[in-house]
Amino acid sequence: NAGVTQTPKFQVLKTGQSMTLQCAQDMNHEYMSWYRQDPGMGLRLIHYSVGAGITDQGEVPNGYNVSRSTTEDFPLRLLSAAPSQTSVYFCASRYTGKGEQYFGPGTRLTVT
Amino acid sequence: GENVEQHPSTLSVQEGDSAVIKCTYSDSASNYFPWYKQELGKGPQLIIDIRSNVGEKKDQRIAVTLNKTAKHFSLHITETQPEDSAVYFCAASITGNQFYFGTGTSLTVIP
Numbered sequence: 001n002a003g004v005t006q007t008p009k010f011q012v013l014k015t016g017q018s019m020t021l022q023c024a025q026d027m028n029h030e031y032m033s034w035y036r037q038d039p040g041m042g043l044r045l046i047h048y049s050v051g052a053g054i055t056d057q058g059e060v061p062n063g064y065n066v067s068r069s070t071t072e073d074f075p076l077r078l079l080s081a082a083p084s085q086t087s088v089y090f091c092a093s094r095y096t097g098k099g100e101q102y103f104g105p106g107t108r109l110t111v112t
Numbered sequence: 113g114e115n116v117e118q119h120p121s122t123l124s125v126q127e128g129d130s131a132v133i134k135c136t137y138s139d140s141a142s143n144y145f146p147w148y149k150q151e152l153g154k155g156p157q158l159i160i161d162i163r164s165n166v167g168e169k170k171d172q173r174i175a176v177t178l179n180k181t182a183k184h185f186s187l188h189i190t191e192t193q194p195e196d197s198a199v200y201f202c203a204a205s206i207t208g209n210q211f212y213f214g215t216g217t218s219l220t221v222i223p
Contacts, residue, residue, distance in 0.1 A: 004155075031209070033211075035213075040121075041215060042116075042201060042213035042215045042216055043213040044213070045211060045212075048209055056209070058210060059113060059210070090155050096208075097208065099144055099158075099161050099163075099208070100158045100161070101146075101158065101211070103148075103155030103156050103157065104155050105153075105154060105155050106153075106154075
């Protein structure tokens with residue numbers, strides 16, 4: 001049982017480049033989410049999904065796209081990276097209706 | 113949206129002493145309040161949570177209290193140990209789909 005996995009661990013992008021952060025979970029959780037963590041600002045919700053085919057915006061969705069074609073995977077896409085998107089990104093999952101979220105190990109993204 | 117404030121931002125205690133971290137929230141509809149511990153280079157991990165129909169919850173050396181009237185909740189760690197050193201985050205949720213986090217408390221336990 002690998003839990004929540006994220007790839008890559010580290011990534012450096014140039015302004016304007018695009019990329020996809022991968023997230024997968026093997027716990028059959030319906031709910032999955034993406035957060036960004038910036039110094040002094042805690043974690044902020046970007047997008048979340050309550051099941052395959054269903055996504056919704058969180059607190060800071062601008063500049064990010066998501067889709068959920070399977071229960072296991074929830075990729076986060078940056079279409080045109082900006083320096084303001086330099087951050088550590090965490091994916092999380094849980095059973096719908098139950099509180100505990102399980103977080104992945106994070107992806108550290110730097111946009112130059 | 114919900115606004116969660118967390119204090120203090122840093123906390124140093126002697127091993128064996130107690131540590132208290134406090135959070136306030138703005139939306140009275142919030143009904144679920146988890147606490148997370150984040151060690152260096154890792155993702156946050158749930159350590160305890162409380163729902164709005166309960167005033168206090170305890171799990172060994174960790175306890176959380178909730179005051180709905182004042183809209184604040186606190187994490188209490190007793191008999192602190194060096195392995196308790198980490199960053200702690202509080203959070204609040206109304207629907208269980210959107211979570212709002214505090215800005216974190218860096219706890220250092222001095223041996």
